[in-house]
Amino acid sequence: MANSDLSCIKTATIEWRDNAPFCTEFDDFYYRSKQPFSEHGLKETDYLFIQQNNLSSRWQGLDSLPSQNKTFSIGETGFGTGLNFLTACDLWLKTAPRDWRLKFISTEIRPLSADDLQAIYASWSVFSDLSKELLEKYPILTPGVHLIELAQGRIQLILMLGDANQMLSSIAESPDSALALHQKKAIDAWFLDGFTPAKNPELWSDEIFNSIASLSAENTTFATFTCASAVRKGLSNVGFNTQKVSGFSDKRESLKGQFESQPLNTPASVTHWFLDQQPKQSERKTAIVLGAGIAGCTAASALAKRGYRVTVIDRHQTVANEGSGNLQAVVYPKLSKQNDALPRINLTAMTMASRFYKPYWDQGLGSQCGVLLLPDSEKSRTNLEQIAERYAQHKRLVTAVDNSQICHLSGLSLQAQQGLFFPQLGWLPPQAVCQQLLKEQCIPLASADIKKIHRCTDSQQWRLIDESDNAIASADILVLATAYECQQFPQTEFLSVNQLRGQVTHLPQQQAASNLKTVICGKGYIAPITNGLQSCGASYNKGVISKQTRAEDHSANLHMMQNTDPGLAEAIQYSEKDSFDGRANYRGTTNDYLPIVGPVPNAELFKQQYDALRRDATTTVDSLGNYFPNLYIHCGLGSRGLSYAPLTAELLAAEINREISPLERELRLAMHPARFLIRDLKRHKI
Ligand SMILES: Cc1cc2nc3c(=O)[nH]c(=O)nc-3n(C[C@H](O)[C@H](O)[C@H](O)COP(=O)(O)OP(=O)(O)OC[C@H]3O[C@@H](n4cnc5c(N)ncnc54)[C@H](O)[C@@H]3O)c2cc1C
Numbered sequence: 001m002a003n004s005d006l007s008c009i010k011t012a013t014i015e016w017r018d019n020a021p022f023c024t025e026f027d028d029f030y031y032r033s034k035q036p037f038s039e040h041g042l043k044e045t046d047y048l049f050i051q052q053n054n055l056s057s058r059w060q061g062l063d064s065l066p067s068q069n070k071t072f073s074i075g076e077t078g079f080g081t082g083l084n085f086l087t088a089c090d091l092w093l094k095t096a097p098r099d100w101r102l103k104f105i106s107t108e109i110r111p112l113s114a115d116d117l118q119a120i121y122a123s124w125s126v127f128s129d130l131s132k133e134l135l136e137k138y139p140i141l142t143p144g145v146h147l148i149e150l151a152q153g154r155i156q157l158i159l160m161l162g163d164a165n166q167m168l169s170s171i172a173e174s175p176d177s178a179l180a181l182h183q184k185k186a187i188d189a190w191f192l193d194g195f196t197p198a199k200n201p202e203l204w205s206d207e208i209f210n211s212i213a214s215l216s217a218e219n220t221t222f223a224t225f226t227c228a229s230a231v232r233k234g235l236s237n238v239g240f241n242t243q244k245v246s247g248f249s250d251k252r253e254s255l256k257g258q259f260e261s262q263p264l265n266t267p268a269s270v271t272h273w274f275l276d277q278q279p280k281q282s283e284r285k286t287a288i289v290l291g292a293g294i295a296g297c298t299a300a301s302a303l304a305k306r307g308y309r310v311t312v313i314d315r316h317q318t319v320a321n322e323g324s325g326n327l328q329a330v331v332y333p334k335l336s337k338q339n340d341a342l343p344r345i346n347l348t349a350m351t352m353a354s355r356f357y358k359p360y361w362d363q364g365l366g367s368q369c370g371v372l373l374l375p376d377s378e379k380s381r382t383n384l385e386q387i388a389e390r391y392a393q394h395k396r397l398v399t400a401v402d403n404s405q406i407c408h409l410s411g412l413s414l415q416a417q418q419g420l421f422f423p424q425l426g427w428l429p430p431q432a433v434c435q436q437l438l439k440e441q442c443i444p445l446a447s448a449d450i451k452k453i454h455r456c457t458d459s460q461q462w463r464l465i466d467e468s469d470n471a472i473a474s475a476d477i478l479v480l481a482t483a484y485e486c487q488q489f490p491q492t493e494f495l496s497v498n499q500l501r502g503q504v505t506h507l508p509q510q511q512a513a514s515n516l517k518t519v520i521c522g523k524g525y526i527a528p529i530t531n532g533l534q535s536c537g538a539s540y541n542k543g544v545i546s547k548q549t550r551a552e553d554h555s556a557n558l559h560m561m562q563n564t565d566p567g568l569a570e571a572i573q574y575s576e577k578d579s580f581d582g583r584a585n586y587r588g589t590t591n592d593y594l595p596i597v598g599p600v601p602n603a604e605l606f607k608q609q610y611d612a613l614r615r616d617a618t619t620t621v622d623s624l625g626n627y628f629p630n631l632y633i634h635c636g637l638g639s640r641g642l643s644y645a646p647l648t649a650e651l652l653a654a655e656i657n658r659e660i661s662p663l664e665r666e667l668r669l670a671m672h673p674a675r676f677l678i679r680d681l682k683r684h685k686i
């Protein structure tokens with residue numbers, strides 16, 4: 001079964017025994033049970049994992065290390081109650097330099113429910129602020145990766161729900177262990193913390209040890225509570241030295257060690273078009289992000305949080321003046337009964353977006369009013385039913401609702417008999433969000449219409465040239481967040497991003513459905529009224545190039561809403577003679593409906609390199625891809641820019657900063673900028 005199948009994640013069943021949580025499936029304690037907790041469980045974690053990995057002194061010395069990506073990564077095999085995580089976070093905040101980030105990558109196959117965690121944290125007298133923040137941000141327990149930022153971004157938890165081996169191998173750069181870390185900085189310390197090997201052998205398998213080794217490098221350490229000979233042997237077989245140390249309390253021994261040898265060189269079994277053959281540049285940290293829409297501003301913010309000196313450039317004087325310039329943008333849910341890349345990415349992006357925008361909603365920007373999906377055809381009715389069934393155990397994510405709930409949630413007398421409600425979503429004013437993103441990180445915005453980009457071989461920097469042939473700015477790293485206009489540059493001309501016009505209609509108070517309390521999405525969408533206006537949209541006008549609003553599109557938008565539900569038709573009071581204000585602009589869409597995020601391939605060299613795929617799509621080409629140095633792209637966000645951008649910006653920043661990626665490889669490749677070239681070569685299209 002695929003690790004991301006929803007049915008494979010069940011919450012743990014716990015019992016309280018001797019004042020400590022006990023897992024009935026594995027017949028073992030999460031931590032040991034002597035009173036009081038702060039005298040035992042806490043000290044046990046500190047002794048076994050923190051001290052044996054020497055974290056305190058390593059973290060105090062971080063500033064004296066040579067060039068680094070200012071990220072310290074811990075990998076853990078069983079998240080459990082989060083005790084190890086919170087203990088590490090607490091020490092990190094006390095000892096590590098402020099400009100470093102802790103990246104804690106943990107796997108968990110039986111996550112604890114939020115209620116159980118709450119009960120456990122209530123029994124501790126420590127970490128109250130951290131555990132409260134973790135609980136507030138604790139994800140809906142869907143399989144796959146959940147990115148959670150704590151302590152104003154000083155800590156990032158990457159909680160991977162699924163089997164440890166599958167999850168750890170899925171975040172590697174390549175299935176070949178020799179390339180698993182390709183140009184990425186390794187895990188610095190491992191907390192190997194399954195239940196006891198006798199009761200939980202799957203977590204101590206040779207496969208897991210191989211995955212651990214493939215994400216390790218020379219200075220990587222590990223610590224574990226068990227000294228079982230199979231564990232010692234397994235770890236030393238994959239290249240760790242192991243050392244027995246005295247155990248905690250009444251335990252005789254525990255184990256620690258350091259990685260000594262490189263993982264075995266395995267022959268390439270796949271065509272590694274997605275890995276860059278050039279060594280990554282040194283750590284000079286200046287970046288330009290071209291484009292100040294939601295893609296550019298989220299990317300700039302994610303880079304600035306990692307210590308990059310970022311400048312955003314846009315041809316407008318202010319942020320979000322093109323696709324991202326609508327008054328109200330909906331964080332739109334797009335799920336499916338299928339389990340392929342598109343819905344999995346949408347699920348991860350959507351849950352991350354709801355966490356990412358929470359502080360903005362809390363500040364009063366837009367509203368986390370929930371999004372109500374209503375069927376607009378027989379097919380979509382079936383589709384909603386299948387989604388409801390698939391996500392039945394995740395009520396915090398989505399609930400199937402009947403007519404009375406629909407009326408109650410929407411505040412309108414609607415006739416729909418069924419729908420789906422996403423309580424954690426809502427709408428945002430993207431311009432204000434973009435402004436905040438830059439302001440929070442003190443990122444300057446410069447205005448220029450860029451006509452050319454080129455990399456200067458002397459300075460090894462990207463230079464941006466305007467229409468008068470003036471060099472406007474230069475930086476080590478360039479991120480293109482120019483939506484469909486990436487095609488204006490020769491380096492990214494090969495990307496097929498379509499310019500797709502859309503128009504929203506602004507209903508004034510008199511005509512608005514002013515009682516509407518939630519976003520409604522059917523064929524189109526309508527948001528609750530704000531500042532006397534209500535947005536309703538949006539049209540799709542293929543082949544139309546004009547930013548002038550058109551009466552026919554207003555009419556189409558309103559009909560879309562009326563056709564969604566007769567109750568909506570009644571709530572919106574207008575006549576065909578009325579004229580409306582609104583806004584028209586363009587989306588940048590892709591043919592596979594997925595964003596484009598990552599390094600920019602050199603298309604001409606790529607075609608030569610992977611020419612053999614034209615003759616045999618299944619052949620393995622034994623060479624890594626050819627990419628422009630330090631040139632990245634973040635575009636093609638289509639109709640769901642608000643939902644995608646927090647996730648895709650984070651992926652991009654992790655890639656640029658050489659961090660182990662926070663998303664499964666399969667999903668990353670589905671959004672990779674070079675995917676079109678490879679597909680087209682295989683289909684003889686180029
Ligand atoms: C009518 C309509 C309704 C929509 N509704 C929603 C919704 O409800 N929810 C949702 O999630 N999404 C919605 N979308 C889609 C969403 O707007 C896009 O996904 C999102 O705005 C894309 O953001 P972006 O940053 O990639 O592009 P943009 O916001 O278009 O930003 C690109 C920026 O690059 C700049 N730029 C380009 N070339 C250059 C150059 N050469 N030099 C300098 N600057 C340059 C542009 O000026 C622009 O500011 C809607 C789109 C439309 C058109």
Ligand SMILES: C[S@@+](CC[C@H](N)C(=O)[O-])C[C@H]1O[C@@H](n2cnc3c(N)ncnc32)[C@H](O)[C@@H]1O
Pocket residue numbers: 012029030031077078079080081082083084085107108109110111162163164165193194195200202203
């Ligand atoms: C001893 S507990 C971990 C305690 C935890 N580190 C803490 O701080 O509370 C072991 C954890 O490993 C998880 N686990 C067991 N087998 C697993 C597997 N194959 N993949 C991922 N997690 C697994 C269990 O569900 C359990 O939460």
